[in-house]
Amino acid sequence: MHALARNADGDTLIFVHNGAGALFCDYGHLPYCDGDYILLPRGTAWRIEPSELSEFMMIEATASAFKLPDASQGGPSAINPMLFTLPRIDDAFIAQQDDAFWEIHIKRRGQVSTLTYPFNPLDAVGWEGDLCVVKLNWRDLAKHRSDGQRTPPAASCTFVTETFSISTFIPKVGEGESGIMRVPFYHSNEDADEFIFYHRGEFFSRGEIKAGMATFHPSGFPHGPHPSAYQKKMVKAPVETEEVAIMIDSRAFLTVDESIPDGAEWKAYVKTWEKAQETL
Ligand SMILES: [Fe+2]
Structure with missing residues (x-):
């Protein structure tokens, strides 16, 4: 059959x-x-x-239904149906x-x-x-050439629905001048739960995250670059990022399915910022 x-x-x-x-x-x-x-x-x-x-x-x-972001959501990188x-x-x-x-x-x-x-x-x-x-x-999406400015996450928006959006982080040319912050600033999302799936490459804001892993930051929980990523990208010369990641920002509450297999969750993830005081 x-x-x-x-x-x-x-x-x-x-x-x-x-x-x-x-x-x-x-x-x-x-x-x-x-x-x-x-x-x-x-x-x-x-x-x-x-x-x-x-x-x-x-x-x-x-x-x-999935729709394309409008210009205000997608910025200059809004998706071309072509x-x-x-x-x-x-x-x-x-x-x-x-x-x-x-x-x-x-x-x-x-x-x-x-x-x-x-x-x-x-x-x-x-x-x-x-x-x-x-x-x-x-690979069909245009490179986000920021030329001295960090591209805001909204410019990566790829699909939207009534309750959540999908963004695609793709390799981009690093900001050109020394001293510019090349990693996302520390923040908490007050309007959305944030889920990111890491597909390929070295993840510029998450030193300990590898391809195939996902992170979940509920609304209201501050997060940002891990200490190792901060050290590597904040201080050194501009680089081209290699990461490809998919982000879901959901205004509806996200919950973790209870059937998730034992060992699938990295319970020490929440402690990866504890090293911040030692390394900054
Ligand atoms: Fe975030």
């Missing part, structure tokens, strides 16, 4: 952390690789066929159509129901309109 997914609760955003393969959906065939965002509108039937081991981060806009890649009804899409039994697992109000078809329902011959699956890779 072959299976498809359909999320009727809201749009789904998939970020490809590792791997490569193909997405097949109502709109056709879309190859993917690491660093891709794949935006699936609510109600899209889809499946993924990896060609190599793939790891994803999935973000659901429950009862909402950067999107769309699925195609191509030979690979036609080749996967057959008369086997297929299931569509439909999620609505958090519960999953299953429909069964005696053929592959991904059998569109065409479509029109401006609603469809789209793909965007972080």
